[in-house]
Structures are given as C-alpha cells and as structure tokens.
Amino acid sequence: MDFNLSREQRDIVRAAREFAQGEFPNRAAEFDREERFDLGIWRKACELGFVGTFLPEEYGGAGMGFLEHCLITEEFWAVDPGCGQSVLSTTFGAEMLALFASHEQKQHILPGLCEGKGILSTAITEPDAGSDPTQAVTTAELHGDEWVINGAKMFITNGTQCQNMVVFCVTDPDHPSRHQRHSFIWVEADRPGVTAKKLHGKLGIRANDTAELAFNEVRVPADHLVGVRGQGFNQVMELFNRARLHICAQAVGLARACLEDSVRHVKARVQFGQTLASFQGTQFKIAEMATRIRASRNLYYEAAWRSDQGKMDHALTAMAKWFSARTAVEAADEAVQMHGGYGYLDEYRVQRLYRDAKILEIYEGAKEVEKLIVARSVLG
Amino acid sequence: MEILVLAKQVPETAEADLEITRDGADVEREDLVYTINEWDNYAVEEAVRLKEEHGGAVTVLTLGDEEAEDVLRRGLAMGCDQAIHLNDEAFLGSDPATVVRAMVKALGGRRFDLILCGVQSADQGQGQTGVLLAQALGLPYASLAVGLKLVEGGLVITRELEANTLEEVALPLPALVTVQSGLNQPRYVSIMGIRKVRGMAIEGHDAEGLDLAGQVGPEAACLAARRLSLPETGAGAEILSGSLEAVCARAAGIIREKGGLK
Numbered sequence A: 001m002d003f004n005l006s007r008e009q010r011d012i013v014r015a016a017r018e019f020a021q022g023e024f025p026n027r028a029a030e031f032d033r034e035e036r037f038d039l040g041i042w043r044k045a046c047e048l049g050f051v052g053t054f055l056p057e058e059y060g061g062a063g064m065g066f067l068e069h070c071l072i073t074e075e076f077w078a079v080d081p082g083c084g085q086s087v088l089s090t091t092f093g094a095e096m097l098a099l100f101a102s103h104e105q106k107q108h109i110l111p112g113l114c115e116g117k118g119i120l121s122t123a124i125t126e127p128d129a130g131s132d133p134t135q136a137v138t139t140a141e142l143h144g145d146e147w148v149i150n151g152a153k154m155f156i157t158n159g160t161q162c163q164n165m166v167v168f169c170v171t172d173p174d175h176p177s178r179h180q181r182h183s184f185i186w187v188e189a190d191r192p193g194v195t196a197k198k199l200h201g202k203l204g205i206r207a208n209d210t211a212e213l214a215f216n217e218v219r220v221p222a223d224h225l226v227g228v229r230g231q232g233f234n235q236v237m238e239l240f241n242r243a244r245l246h247i248c249a250q251a252v253g254l255a256r257a258c259l260e261d262s263v264r265h266v267k268a269r270v271q272f273g274q275t276l277a278s279f280q281g282t283q284f285k286i287a288e289m290a291t292r293i294r295a296s297r298n299l300y301y302e303a304a305w306r307s308d309q310g311k312m313d314h315a316l317t318a319m320a321k322w323f324s325a326r327t328a329v330e331a332a333d334e335a336v337q338m339h340g341g342y343g344y345l346d347e348y349r350v351q352r353l354y355r356d357a358k359i360l361e362i363y364e365g366a367k368e369v370e371k372l373i374v375a376r377s378v379l380g
Numbered sequence B: 001m002e003i004l005v006l007a008k009q010v011p012e013t014a015e016a017d018l019e020i021t022r023d024g025a026d027v028e029r030e031d032l033v034y035t036i037n038e039w040d041n042y043a044v045e046e047a048v049r050l051k052e053e054h055g056g057a058v059t060v061l062t063l064g065d066e067e068a069e070d071v072l073r074r075g076l077a078m079g080c081d082q083a084i085h086l087n088d089e090a091f092l093g094s095d096p097a098t099v100v101r102a103m104v105k106a107l108g109g110r111r112f113d114l115i116l117c118g119v120q121s122a123d124q125g126q127g128q129t130g131v132l133l134a135q136a137l138g139l140p141y142a143s144l145a146v147g148l149k150l151v152e153g154g155l156v157i158t159r160e161l162e163a164n165t166l167e168e169v170a171l172p173l174p175a176l177v178t179v180q181s182g183l184n185q186p187r188y189v190s191i192m193g194i195r196k197v198r199g200m201a202i203e204g205h206d207a208e209g210l211d212l213a214g215q216v217g218p219e220a221a222c223l224a225a226r227r228l229s230l231p232e233t234g235a236g237a238e239i240l241s242g243s244l245e246a247v248c249a250r251a252a253g254i255i256r257e258k259g260g261l262k
Helices: A007-023 A025-034 A039-047 A066-079 A081-091 A094-100 A103-115 A232-268 A280-308 A314-344 A349-361 A367-379 B038-054 B066-078 B096-107 B129-137 B191-197 B244-257
Strands: A120-123 A139-143 A146-157 A164-170 A182-188 A194-198 A210-221 B002-006 B009-011 B034-036 B057-064 B082-087 B114-118 B141-151 B154-160 B166-172 B175-179 B203-205
Touching (some): A007 B066, A025 A081, A066 A232, A094 A103, A094 A232, A120 A146, A146 A182, A182 A210, A182 A232, A232 A280, B002 B038, B002 B129, B009 B066, B034 B038, B057 B066, B082 B096, B096 B129
Parallel strands (some): A120 A164
C-alpha cells in the first residue's frame, strides 16, 4: 500500500500553497471584516489553472481527479478559508454539469469557469427545504418551448456574482415518487425576473458571497433542462457525493491552520516560568489535534481516490465529511483556547478560523445527515 | 540564447526549530521541508524571462539525491526546457570545488551563452559554486546581481554593494552571473506548467557514470564541518516579559536610551 502522493501531486500541493501564501494573508482580515472579495485573485488563480482542475480538458479543465482538486482546496484553506472558498466555490455544481449536462451546455458554461470569465451558482436550498431537498417548491413549468420558473432559493453561494446558475425545480409535481419530481434548469443570471440579494452577517467565510434568489416568471428555452427530466434528486446526490470531498479538504486545511498557529503560540508563550508547550495539558491538545487531522486526511484521500477510480463509496465520503468537519470545529475551539485572550481578538487568525469552521458541519450535508448515510450503510 | 541555471534544494528554515545532530556536524533533517534555494528561484525566473524575450532555451541543473528532482520539476514547470540531475547520494556532503568538478563533467563540453545561479545557498551559504564554476569554465562573471540587461555584445549587470551602493558592470558573453534576491518577482508555478512536466525527461548522472566514484562526498572534500552550534543568549540580550503594555513601554524606553527614538 503506497500512501505517498505522486511527484505531480506533490508539485500541485506546493504550487497551491505558494499561491495561497502569496495572495491571501495580506487581504484575508479585510475581506472577512468587509464581507467582500477581490475577484482579481480568483482570476489570477484561474490563469494559473487552479480552478476547475477536475473538469475534462475538452471543457477547459485539467482532466485531473477530485483528489487533485482536494489537494488544492486543502492548501488554500490552510492559509485562509474565506479566500479559499471565494476562489474555488466558483465551480460549485460543475461536477454535476460534467456528469449530466448536454455537450452544448457544457461548452457554454464550463470553459469560462476555468478561464476566470464565469462563475457558477447551484441553487438547491430553499427557505423551507435544506437537508431534505425533496421539499423544494420552486417550480419550472414547460409552456410551449420555454420553462417558466417561480420560487425562491436560500443560502446560494456566489448568488450575486454568478453569470450562470443551475436551479433545482419541481417539474413533475404529480409523480408518485418524491425523488422524481425535480429537475435542474440552467438559468442565465441576467434573465428578466431573476433577483439576487446578498446575505450579510454570516458567522464565517465572510469573504465569500452568499445570496437569496427570487425567480419571478423567469423564462428560459426548453433545452435548458440539465440531464433527464425528473432526475434532479439523483443529480443532487451525485453532486454532493463529489462536492463533499472538497468539504473534507476544506476542513483538513482549516484544522491544519489551527494546529500551525497553536504550535507557534504555545512554543512562544511563557506562563508560570515555562512555555505553554511544556505543559502536558497543552501537549495532549496538540497530539489530539495532529492525530485527528491525519485521520481526517486519510479518510478523505481514500474517499477521493475511490471516486477517481470510479468506485464511489457514499458511506466513506459521508464518514470523511462529518469526521473532518468535526475535527476542524474542535481544532478551532482548542486553538482559541490555547491562545487565551489573544485568540478572542480578530488580530489573531484563530479567531477567524473559529468562526469559519462551523459552516463545515452544516453545508453540503449537515453532520446529522452524513451520520444517517453512514448508519444506513452499516445497519442496512 | 542558451542559458544554464543552477538550482539547489535546501531545507525551509524560516519557521523551523533547528536542532543539531548528536555528532554536532549537521542539523536534524528528518522533519524539515525542502524547497528550491530562494536565490536560485530568482535565477530560474530571470533565465525564463530572458528566454521569453530573446528566444533560446533554458537548462536547469541540480545536484542532490532523488528528492532534489523536485527543484528540477519546478524549474521545468516555470518554463525551463531541459533538466540535468546529478543524482547520487554519494554527492551529498561534497565541498563546492567537488560539486563544480562534477557539474563540469556532466556538462561535458556543452556551451551556454549565460549561466545563472543564486549568489549563495540558504543552507551552507558559502557562495562559492557560481564563481568556482565560472573559473572552471574560464568564463567572466559578476556576482550579487540585482539587475540584468542584455545589450549589444554582452550583459550589463547591476551589482549590490554595501550601504545601498549599486555598481554597474559590463561583461561579454558567454558569462556567469550570481543572483541576489529581489532581482525579479518569481512567477507562481501553474497547473499547466506542472502538466507540461509530465512528458519531459530528466537527464541523470551518478558519480560512477561521471568517473567520479570515490572522488566525491565528504571524504573527498578539502573542508569538513566540525561542529554546528546555535547562538547562545549572551549578556547583551534581555528578554522582556510582563503585560503587552509593560513590554512595549520598556522596549520604547530602551530604544530611547540608545538614541533610536528622539
């Protein structure tokens, strides 16, 4: 069993780390405070090929695996989660388009995501439909050769900044199976009737745009249906099976940042005549953090590797997602604890990491949902 | 224009807590992360820029173990065209003169218009490899370059001297230039660059192949590291402690006492 990354994968890790360390640290606090991001950094990342590496070469990607995308994600988040999310969330949903969209749809949307010319939003969640997407009530009705969309979406990443969105809509309300009532419809963000309002006051990843969307008699051509009508729910699951891998990488990156800052602090901070690092209580915290990070990483490496081998293991991905997210939240908690009063100030990165961590247990599958998936695989 | 760049793999030490080995001759290397020598990175960037502007090809060369291939791959990803790896653990611990002897053998008479390398390496800091190679190849050289301009008939190099003084020197080609940090802004390595490296072969040489078996490494060196030591906290050092305000007030007081704050 070879646990080593290939030379090329190690090259990718180094390149991603250097980019993030060069671009993020000086701006991260400002973006967090002002709830905005400089898209120039995203464009630069695109020019260097960091965005959309998992997309096929014919659509502008690097034709690499999800593992490589995860490696980049981990390095970006290890420097700053808000910046990392702002750069890499711009392709969220492209995993699903690559699987199900028509060649024309892919040609229209995907290359721009890699070139820094387009941002994609995937609108699934609604005010009353979160962990259970089958409760989504936004409708798309086929009127002649057009879909007419009405409804509202909530917590949509890059909602005010995207050029294209794919919207999860009820298209077959009378189907006996609630899993076959929805479809994804591609909507250009500048279609009449689409409004996007930025959400303010998020706890963390504040650099990244999150919006609520409203669709009022929005009309798009019939060929904007993505994949097969009525198969939207399955497409969501396929998307999450892949996108959750990225969340694991985000979590490991964030937890690494917590460990790095904590190690630096406890080696320098002297109390009772000795460094904090010399106290066994501190050593245990550091040991537990390092172990959990390593375990989380091994879990997601295997999950991503299986996905890239075409042997997707849903339960393993769900294990990796909840465990790595929990690791990140706990690491952030202990990092602030070890920093004491300093960790409570925004001058110290751990304060931001503490706030950034929580979303990992919520988005793209709350930890409870992940555990249900794991339990189902174990109990049958 | 044919350019050769020398690039060395060194440990990253800015954030590392260095520990000295039990025999006192080296630092513990097990937990260190390795990267391209900072000065050499500027040299690679400069070489690639010159090629992009004036055409030609860039060859990057390193001497080290298997892992040192990483700096060659990095150079190729940044835009170098060929790579030469003096790849043999027997080379480790060689002194600069031996390193240069091996390089000359591996180059085997190949001619370059310009050879660039960092002024020194971050680990040993001897600053000799570049100038010794120039000497061995009979090339004119300039050191500590912070500016480099290709002109009719040669190069104009801006050298960094003491006290912010700059010296401009002209030299004909072929030549060797050792590069100071800050010569340029090295580019990031791109995913496209990394993918390009996939299909590239790296020319490898070991000591035996170069007819240097038994003539390299620490045994052949004319100088040997005897003892490494970390600086001790001397009488002149004062560690301030207390609250942030107290530490700042005391620090400001000391600076004022010494005449640094009017």
